[in-house]
Amino acid sequence: MQATAQGTLTVLYFAWLRERVGVAEEQVAPPRDVTTVGALIAWLKVRSPGHEAALSGGKLVRCAVNQDFAGLDAAIAPGDEVAFFPPVTGG
Amino acid sequence: MATIRVQTADFDLGAETRALTAGRTDIGAIASFLGTVRDTAGGRTITSMTLEHYPGMTERAMARIATEAEARWPLQGCTLIHRVGTLLPGENIVLVLAASPHRQAALDATGFLIDWLKTKAPFWKKEAFVDGGDGWVAAKDEDEAAAERWIQASR
Numbered sequence: 377m378q379a380t381a382q383g384t385l386t387v388l389y390f391a392w393l394r395e396r397v398g399v400a401e402e403q404v405a406p407p408r409d410v411t412t413v414g415a416l417i418a419w420l421k422v423r424s425p426g427h428e429a430a431l432s433g434g435k436l437v438r439c440a441v442n443q444d445f446a447g448l449d450a451a452i453a454p455g456d457e458v459a460f461f462p463p464v465t466g467g
Numbered sequence: 468m469a470t471i472r473v474q475t476a477d478f479d480l481g482a483e484t485r486a487l488t489a490g491r492t493d494i495g496a497i498a499s500f501l502g503t504v505r506d507t508a509g510g511r512t513i514t515s516m517t518l519e520h521y522p523g524m525t526e527r528a529m530a531r532i533a534t535e536a537e538a539r540w541p542l543q544g545c546t547l548i549h550r551v552g553t554l555l556p557g558e559n560i561v562l563v564l565a566a567s568p569h570r571q572a573a574l575d576a577t578g579f580l581i582d583w584l585k586t587k588a589p590f591w592k593k594e595a596f597v598d599g600g601d602g603w604v605a606a607k608d609e610d611e612a613a614a615e616r617w618i619q620a621s622r
Contacts, residue, residue: 388521390519390521390589391519391591391593391603392603440521440524440589443521443523443524443527444524444527445587459521459524459589461521461589461591462591462603462606463605463606464585464586464587464588464589464590464591464606465585465591465592465603465604465605465606466518466520466549466561466584466585466588466589466590466591466592467502467549467560467561467581467584467585467588467590467610
């Protein structure tokens with residue numbers, strides 16, 4: 377994982393979420409009360425219309441925290457790497 | 468024990484099989500799954516398929532899937548290779564090999580490995596169509612069901 381400034385999260389986007397947000401990666405510093413994936417999604421959505429479009433996919437938005445699949449109630453902390461992506465389609 | 472690679476380059480089934488079995492005479496069965504790019508999707512002709520992945524997490528997820536297979540079957544080795552980048556119809560996408568003393572374990576482990584690879588490793592496919600459009604492939608319920616049957620089988 378990349379080094380991050382104190383209090384910041386690294387957020388990654390993949391596939392159509394990346395296309396809608398317009399960046400593959402960003403550093404963000406949400407307020408202290410953003411402590412779960414679900415709260416982070418709500419906070420990210422108001423950053424731009426692209427974020428709103430990407431993160432409003434409901435069950436089509438999946439998440440990983442520090443490279444492990446995670447649900448909406450998963451805890452997040454400063455320094456974490458949080459990724460958002462659609463259901464996987466490899467193989 | 469498992470060989471795990473994510474790469475843009477092509478791979479060779481014969482070479483990978485020889486690498487898996489090199490110097491061993493205790494293997495009785497090697498099963499394989501080779502996935503290739505089909506030239507149609509939903510009735511439309513595709514010109515290419517582009518695979519994106521999550522570097523780091525992908526390799527971790529693949530290693531975890533291989534470890535699970537090794538815990539379930541008496542494997543003497545397995546190989547998981549997945550290509551990324553833009554691929555043309557007919558090209559190789561994914562290779563799974565499983566080696567065991569007996570065929571059933573090798574065959575079952577190979578089925579398990581590809582079913583879980585499709586649903587539990589962070590890869591995404593985008594298809595480009597001959598009519599100029601493109602689109603991300605949607606996850607299929609039947610793939611999830613195929614992965615799920617191995618969870619039920621272990622209980």
